[in-house]
Amino acid sequence: MASTNLTFSSRDAHQAWLHTQAVLPVGFRVGTTTLGFTPAEVLRPAKMNLTLVVLDRPTPDFAAVYTRNAFPGAPVILGRQRLQQATVGAVVVNNKVSNVCAPDGVAVAERWCEAVAGVLGLQGRQVLPNSTGVIGWRMPMEAMLAALPDAAASLGQRSLVDAATAIMTTDLYPKVRRASVGPGSIVGFGKGAGMIEPNLATMLIFLLTDVAIPRSELRRMLVPAVDCSFNCMSIDSDTSTSDTVLLLSSGAAPCANPAAFEHALSQVCRDLAEDLARNGEGVHHVMRVRVSGAPNEALARGVGKSVVNSPLFKCAVCGNDPNVGRLLCAIGKYLGLAAPELDLRNLRIRVGGLAIFEAGCFHLDAKVEAALVAHLKQAQLYASAAPIDGVFRPPLDYPPHERCVEVEIDLDAGPAAATVIGADLSHEYVSENGDYRS
Amino acid sequence: MASTNLTFSSRDAHQAWLHTQAVLPVGFRVGTTTLGFTPAEVLRPAKMNLTLVVLDRPTPDFAAVYTRNAFPGAPVILGRQRLQQATVGAVVVNNKVSNVCAPDGVAVAERWCEAVAGVLGLQGRQVLPNSTGVIGWRMPMEAMLAALPDAAASLGQRSLVDAATAIMTTDLYPKVRRASVGPGSIVGFGKGAGMIEPNLATMLIFLLTDVAIPRSELRRMLVPAVDCSFNCMSIDSDTSTSDTVLLLSSGAAPCANPAAFEHALSQVCRDLAEDLARNGEGVHHVMRVRVSGAPNEALARGVGKSVVNSPLFKCAVCGNDPNVGRLLCAIGKYLGLAAPELDLRNLRIRVGGLAIFEAGCFHLDAKVEAALVAHLKQAQLYASAAPIDGVFRPPLDYPPHERCVEVEIDLDAGPAAATVIGADLSHEYVSENGDYRS
Numbered sequence: 021m022a023s024t025n026l027t028f029s030s031r032d033a034h035q036a037w038l039h040t041q042a043v044l045p046v047g048f049r050v051g052t053t054t055l056g057f058t059p060a061e062v063l064r065p066a067k068m069n070l071t072l073v074v075l076d077r078p079t080p081d082f083a084a085v086y087t088r089n090a091f092p093g094a095p096v097i098l099g100r101q102r103l104q105q106a107t108v109g110a111v112v113v114n115n116k117v118s119n120v121c122a123p124d125g126v127a128v129a130e131r132w133c134e135a136v137a138g139v140l141g142l143q144g145r146q147v148l149p150n151s152t153g154v155i156g157w158r159m160p161m162e163a164m165l166a167a168l169p170d171a172a173a174s175l176g177q178r179s180l181v182d183a184a185t186a187i188m189t190t191d192l193y194p195k196v197r198r199a200s201v202g203p204g205s206i207v208g209f210g211k212g213a214g215m216i217e218p219n220l221a222t223m224l225i226f227l228l229t230d231v232a233i234p235r236s237e238l239r240r241m242l243v244p245a246v247d248c249s250f251n252c253m254s255i256d257s258d259t260s261t262s263d264t265v266l267l268l269s270s271g272a273a274p275c276a277n278p279a280a281f282e283h284a285l286s287q288v289c290r291d292l293a294e295d296l297a298r299n300g301e302g303v304h305h306v307m308r309v310r311v312s313g314a315p316n317e318a319l320a321r322g323v324g325k326s327v328v329n330s331p332l333f334k335c336a337v338c339g340n341d342p343n344v345g346r347l348l349c350a351i352g353k354y355l356g357l358a359a360p361e362l363d364l365r366n367l368r369i370r371v372g373g374l375a376i377f378e379a380g381c382f383h384l385d386a387k388v389e390a391a392l393v394a395h396l397k398q399a400q401l402y403a404s405a406a407p408i409d410g411v412f413r414p415p416l417d418y419p420p421h422e423r424c425v426e427v428e429i430d431l432d433a434g435p436a437a438a439t440v441i442g443a444d445l446s447h448e449y450v451s452e453n454g455d456y457r458s
Numbered sequence: 459m460a461s462t463n464l465t466f467s468s469r470d471a472h473q474a475w476l477h478t479q480a481v482l483p484v485g486f487r488v489g490t491t492t493l494g495f496t497p498a499e500v501l502r503p504a505k506m507n508l509t510l511v512v513l514d515r516p517t518p519d520f521a522a523v524y525t526r527n528a529f530p531g532a533p534v535i536l537g538r539q540r541l542q543q544a545t546v547g548a549v550v551v552n553n554k555v556s557n558v559c560a561p562d563g564v565a566v567a568e569r570w571c572e573a574v575a576g577v578l579g580l581q582g583r584q585v586l587p588n589s590t591g592v593i594g595w596r597m598p599m600e601a602m603l604a605a606l607p608d609a610a611a612s613l614g615q616r617s618l619v620d621a622a623t624a625i626m627t628t629d630l631y632p633k634v635r636r637a638s639v640g641p642g643s644i645v646g647f648g649k650g651a652g653m654i655e656p657n658l659a660t661m662l663i664f665l666l667t668d669v670a671i672p673r674s675e676l677r678r679m680l681v682p683a684v685d686c687s688f689n690c691m692s693i694d695s696d697t698s699t700s701d702t703v704l705l706l707s708s709g710a711a712p713c714a715n716p717a718a719f720e721h722a723l724s725q726v727c728r729d730l731a732e733d734l735a736r737n738g739e740g741v742h743h744v745m746r747v748r749v750s751g752a753p754n755e756a757l758a759r760g761v762g763k764s765v766v767n768s769p770l771f772k773c774a775v776c777g778n779d780p781n782v783g784r785l786l787c788a789i790g791k792y793l794g795l796a797a798p799e800l801d802l803r804n805l806r807i808r809v810g811g812l813a814i815f816e817a818g819c820f821h822l823d824a825k826v827e828a829a830l831v832a833h834l835k836q837a838q839l840y841a842s843a844a845p846i847d848g849v850f851r852p853p854l855d856y857p858p859h860e861r862c863v864e865v866e867i868d869l870d871a872g873p874a875a876a877t878v879i880g881a882d883l884s885h886e887y888v889s890e891n892g893d894y895r896s
Contacts, residue, residue, distance in 0.1 A: 087794070088794040088795060088798070089787065089790040089791050089794045090789070090790035090791075090792075090793040090794035090797075090798065090800070090802055091786050091787070091789070091790035091794075091802070092790075118783075120783065120786075121783075121786060121815070121818060121819045121820050122819060122820065123819045123820075123821075124819075125819065154781075154783055155782075155783020155784070155786060155787060155820075156782060156783045156786070156819075156820035156822055157820075157822070331769070331883070331887070331891070332891050335887070335888050335890075335891030335892035336891060336892060337892075338888065338892040339891075339892030339893055341892065343592075344593075344594060345556075345558065345559075345592060345593020345594045346593070348529050348558075348559060348593060348594070349527065349529070349593060351528070351529070352527040352528035352529035352530075353527050353528075354528075355528040356525070356526040356527045356528035356529075357526060359528075360526070360528065362528070364528060364529075377559070380559060381559045381560060381561045381562075381563065381594075382559050382560065382561075382593075382594035382595075383561075384594055384595070404848065406848070407845070410842065410844070412885075444892075445769070445888060445892070446888060446892070447850075447885055447888050447889075449769070449773070449888075450773050450776065450883060450884060450885050450887075450888055451885075452773075453769070453770050453773030453774060453777075454773035454774060454775075454776040454777030454779065454882075454883070454884070455777055
């Protein structure tokens with residue numbers, strides 16, 4: 021699915037590579053600042069950052085896909101309205117407080133956009149707001165307004181690494197992916213580590229390009245690119261109230277080949293989706309589930325989602341325990357409800373390339389089991405470190421490799437296929453989400 | 459939902475109460491034995507138990523509901539066939555190996571039933587087989603056949619506590635519930651602690667009654683009783699390949715009031731369902747989610763299931779962290795997909811009786827937050843003990859109380875309601891399912 025198969029020996033090596041990806045396309049400026057403010061109500065001390073992405077000239081060429089959660093955040097409500105605007109000129113992002121179902125949240129977001137527009141010489145409706153963090157709390161407007169001049173003053177960086185770092189919440193490291201398209205490029209950066217089963221997730225993705233593609237084409241292309249990337253992954257099956265994918269073109273580079281652009285767009289989205297899974301909360305293993313032989317793509321995707329969302333299979337994978345009965349259980353749970361009439365007599369399952377299930381029964385022995393354990397271990401990103409005060413924390417802040425647990429399921433019942441990306445379930449996930457408030 | 463609100467100060471107190479519930483109805487005998495066999499392939503050493511429930515006379519009056527998983531175990535396949543039999547005379551249960559998708563599993567189960575029938579003077583098709591445990595492995599037939607005479611010799615006990623203990627896998631304590639119906643009774647016992655979102659779950663439930671109710675009525679009554687109990691709960695959203703609910707009547711006591719029987723049947727099922735949730739793998743808190751004001755019952759149940767299956771909300775509850783944003787997220791995730799047109803402006807949420815959400819926004823402050831924390835803490839069954847060799851184990855083997863985290867969601871969009879039972883997600887769950895093989 022991803023276009024790379026990288027390994028990193030250290031945080032520095034990963035950071036160096038990030039800088040090769042994070043080159044800002046022509047026509048954009050980016051800036052970040054940190055507020056002195058620490059939200060009083062939020063238990064875990066952490067700073068709020070503001071991030072600005074500003075176009076040299078407001079552009080009509082932008083597209084967005086938003087969460088399907090029935091309680092979207094105020095930035096999503098405003099963002100949807102702004103899709104009708106003639107042009108947009110800036111994106112503003114804050115972490116720590118998501119401005120979802122907070123009192124007067126929409127009015128607060130509107131005032132915030134007006135203020136951002138004021139320092140940038142834009143109109144409020146030309147600003148796309150984005151917030152991520154705790155649901156239900158008010159935005160600390162006073163502190164944010166006080167920090168705004170600093171954010172504006174910082175504009176002009178040529179790398180997106182600081183911005184990709186500033187928007188993080190429980191992410192361990194920034195996520196940036198780049199693809200060249202002729203003389204131009206698409207550079208995407210994003211955050212999201214939990215509450216992730218996009219439709220979309222607690223996920224903010226910003227795709228910047230200098231390639232000149234008109235608005236209507238950008239919007240047409242973004243839907244399938246998101247569908248086969250962010251909508252084909254799940255970390256914990258939770259769909260957030262803030263999920264957003266934005267795509268903005270400065271139009272600075274001519275486009276000779278729209279098909280190449282569309283291909284590159286899909287690739288950047290798929291790479292970022294896999295990065296999100298790899299850096300999901302407490303993730304020790306990324307799972308890649310390829311489902312083929314399905315009557316239709318929705319069913320293939322449903323089987324894959326059922327596997328990557330099965331808590332029992334996720335826990336087993338985390339423990340390098342090839343408890344493949346749970347894998348079969350997850351497949352059967354979904355198909356028993358979604359397609360009870362389907363003939364599954366020829367269903368085949370391979371894990372790590374090993375055939376384990378065929379003709380209605382498992383083919384397991386001690387040798388197969390040992391090979392499955394080895395496959396799980398080589399795909400492990402890290403082993404748990406001993407908990408401190410009962411809290412498990414991931415022992416690294418970079419991705420050591422991009423290997424996945426490879427699961428192949430052939431239903432032998434049709435022509436359709438889908439690949440779903442997911443992750444295991446670990447003590448670090450429970451600690452992250454139960455042992456303290458992010 | 460449950461009919462009781464018990465507290466137990468010790469394992470002994472719980473066991474004493476169990477014996478008041480576990481009085482065998484007239485017309486049944488029960489026996490158990492333990493095999494010397496320890497499955498070689500199963501990593502965690504543990505013994506297999508055989509349990510027999512035998513009717514004094516084969517009965518035509520029995521009913522069953524089975525899993526909807528597309529890969530049912532061999533006992534489920536045989537059990538479904540046996541629903542057509544004129545009479546059944548015995549139920550046999552083994553733990554440790556579930557006989558699901560194992561080579562020749564159905565033929566093995568048939569041979570096993572023949573052998574059980576042989577020692578009881580029945581025919582093989584009069585025996586209902588049940589197996590629970592690891593999926594994919596073969597049944598250790600030789601060891602099981604060798605132990606069969608002992609199981610038969612033990613028949614005749616008047617208490618079901620030993621049987622309810624013998625069928626356990628990762629359960630911490632046996633689960634038995636009784637209701638009187640005129641001169642007779644219904645006594646149910648069951649097991650199941652993980653892979654639990656019935657439709658049905660890794661759940662075996664045996665409901666024995668001496669009340670004379672004809673087969674057709676038993677089968678009619680069992681469906682709604684299961685639907686509002688075992689099908690309204692979820693521990694981890696995983697639907698197992700073995701789920702079974704059996705109901706057998708010896709007919710020894712006349713039935714003056716079928717409606718009273720039906721009511722008692724539902725009550726026993728609801729009580730057992732709550733017992734299963736309370737003893738779910740790693741469960742620190744049971745959640746009871748009452749959804750009202752829904753356009754229809756399916757939607758109400760869907761909202762409740764989405765809440766109790768949200769990993770993020772489950773982790774927060776486990777940590778006594780009232781992160782109610784995640785609760786709203788879980789509601790909105792489901793409704794955004796299942797009923798995107800629904801008007802949710804009047805949706806109200808109460809937790810522990812406290813109004814926290816109304817008119818589109820949260821009403822939270824430090825005082826409300828403190829009250830929510832207190833509600834979570836009083837519903838906690840136990841706090842984690844320090845892990846040993848990195849493995850978390852529950853520090854108790856009895857239920858100290860029956861208090862729940864009470865969540866009420868009023869959609870104000872119709873007349874329908876549903877109550878869903880669920881549980882939190884803890885380090886003990888991850889340890890149980892990732893740190894060693896059950």
